[in-house]
Amino acid sequence: MPQDFLIIGGGVVGMAVAYGLARRGRSVTVLDGHDDSLRASRGNAGLVWVQGKGLAMPRYAELSLHSSMAWPEFAEELTKRTGIDLEYEHCGGVDLCFDAKEAQARQTEYRALYAATPSLTAVRWEYLDREALREQLPGLGERVHGGTFSPHDGQCNPLYLLRALYAACLTLGVDYHPATPVTGIEASTTGFTAHSPQGSFSAERVILAAGLGARTLAPPLGLSGQVHPVRGQVLVTERFPPSGRLPTPQLRQTASGGYLIGDVLEDAGYDTGVTLETIHRLGQRAVQIYPELAQARLVRSWGALRVMTPDGSPLYEASRSCPGAYNLSCHSGITLAAFHARELAEAIDTDRLATIHGDFSGARFDVQATG
Ligand SMILES: Cc1cc2nc3c(=O)[nH]c(=O)nc-3n(C[C@H](O)[C@H](O)[C@H](O)COP(=O)(O)OP(=O)(O)OC[C@H]3O[C@@H](n4cnc5c(N)ncnc54)[C@H](O)[C@@H]3O)c2cc1C
Structure with missing residues (x-):
């Protein structure tokens, strides 16, 4: 058969x-x-992650929101079937901004998408300045301007x-x-x-x-x-005690304690390697976010290719x-x-x-x- x-x-x-x-x-x-x-x-x-998805295609934003809402039950079901903990947290997340111009542009984009699309008016988000963010992201550095918080975002161990x-x-x-x-x-x-x-x-x-x-x-x-390849590079630090900090696309602390750093999009063909220049840039950005990471040891880095469609x-x-x-x-x-x-x-x-x-x-x- x-x-x-x-x-x-x-x-x-x-x-x-x-x-x-x-x-x-x-x-x-x-x-x-x-x-x-x-x-x-x-x-x-x-x-x-829901924030920023579908800016050019509201249906994609709808799918992302829908999937994020379905994730708690999905994770629970998989764990029940297999005994594997996915380290999933529906905790909310913050996408950081590093200057006023970026903060303004982000808010304008989100308003245009979330407020203007009837199916997305349920999306909750707000812009928080650096001081307000310090509650969710203790130890946040002075170089961060602020960020958009949304309760729909979260993280897992992929x-x-x-x-x-x-x-x-x-x-x-x-x-x-x-x-x-x-x-x-x-x-x-x-x-x-x-x-x-x-x-x-x-x-x-x-x-x-x-x-x-x-x-x-x-x-x-x-x-x-x-589809075409778009490379990302990722760094992982040594382990630290849990900080309770919310995840951000720029970096997040994993359940095992290491910080996973990486938010770059590179046109490198099919090259999955890492480059010193990007590792340096990602490291600098991480230290701007949490200055204490200047002392952190990096234990791993890798490159991986995104499966990117034209839009x-x-x-x-x-x-x-x-x-x-x-x-x-x-x-x-x-x-x-x-x-x-x-x-x-x-x-x-x-x-x-x-x-x-x-x-x-x-x-x-x-x-x-x-x-
Ligand atoms: C650096 C980076 C960060 C990312 N961060 C996130 C994130 O935080 N959140 C998120 O939602 N997404 C994220 N993504 C995207 C996410 O990882 C991808 O959308 C997802 O993994 C794509 O899965 P896939 O199964 O389509 O492709 P792949 O994981 O590439 O799997 C394709 C599979 O097809 C197999 N295959 C290929 N050709 C053949 C063939 N001829 N015969 C048989 N098998 C074949 C391969 O062996 C492979 O196992 C990120 C991606 C990257 C690179």
């Missing part, structure tokens, strides 16, 4: 959707790349999220194949067959969740797969020329994981992706083949 679904890519997007489909009783096979393949899911900052998704998928019977890179996918009247050096795998429908791999796998199936919003596409083939690409897969595991999996399962989430198709990039 062929499986109901083949999912190509076992990052946080593929595994969240695999989990959602398996939860709905579907049979799912996941084919994943090698350990050294590009994996944003293993190099990200772990923020479950590696534990991924591990919990794998574990939950295994308990639900998902057939996961690591180190099985797909070299091509064939469509036939009965479904799809994916070929890899490890063999061929068939299913009625196929979902691409291959991160940057969508660029080559998607077009032959009539899907745009329009930064998610790409959820259903093929018109190969019905039953889908592509999912997004650059906030941690935030959106709760949505992916529920509504997105349901929309695909019931074959209503194009109807419900057509705004996110490749058609917005003039790729008329996808709905």
Whole structure:
């Protein structure tokens, strides 16, 4: 019997959707790349973040808010199934500003989005100056001007999220194949067959969740797969006692005590390396935020590539020329994981992706083949 679904890519997007489909009783096979393949899911900052999302596409802001609201239940459910604590906190967060001009521009953007979009008037946020912020961020440095606070933001351990998704998928019977890179996918009247050096795998429908791999796998199936790499670099300090400070995109203290620093977007092609110049810049910024970090030792740094679409919003596409083939690409897969595991999996399962989430198709990039 062929499986109901083949999912190509076992990052946080593929595994969240695999989990959602398996939860709905579907049979799912996941084919994943090698350990050294590009994996944003293993190099990200772990923020479950709403602020600033969808500034150019209010529907993306809606999805982010919706997913953030669904996260507490999602995290609890995964922990119940697997015993893995995701270190999730729905604590609120602060996006820092370093001068008055940045503070003004941020508030103008947020007002334009949140106040002017009826579905987003429930979004709560406020601008707090440095003194007011010191309550949430004790020890904040003099170089910080202020920041926007929102109670919808939060944080998790993204590696534990991924591990919990794998574990939950295994308990639900998902057939996961690591180190099985797909070299091509064939469509036939009965479904799809994916070929890899490890063999061929068939299913009625196929979902691409291959991160940057969508660029080559998607077009032959009539899907745009329009993504490009944007590098981030991340630093981690030695561990410190818990400070109770809220997370910020610039830096956050993890549950184990280290500060995770990194908020850069770099055009570096497929280079996942780190550079001394950026490490230096990130370190300086961290010390501006919390001057005491000048004494902190850095214990780790890494580079990772974001899966970026042309407008930064998610790409959820259903093929018109190969019905039953889908592509999912997004650059906030941690935030959106709760949505992916529920509504997105349901929309695909019931074959209503194009109807419900057509705004996110490749058609917005003039790729008329996808709905
Ligand atoms: C530095 C950085 C910080 C970030 N911070 C955040 C954050 O704080 N919050 C947030 O929400 N998001 C964040 N993100 C984004 C988030 O990490 C990504 O949106 C998410 O990980 C994308 O997941 P994915 O599964 O689509 O891609 P990936 O994690 O890249 O996974 C793709 C998978 O597909 C497999 N694959 C590729 N080609 C093939 C093939 N041919 N055959 C089989 N398998 C294949 C790969 O092996 C890989 O496992 C950040 C990203 C970066 C880089």
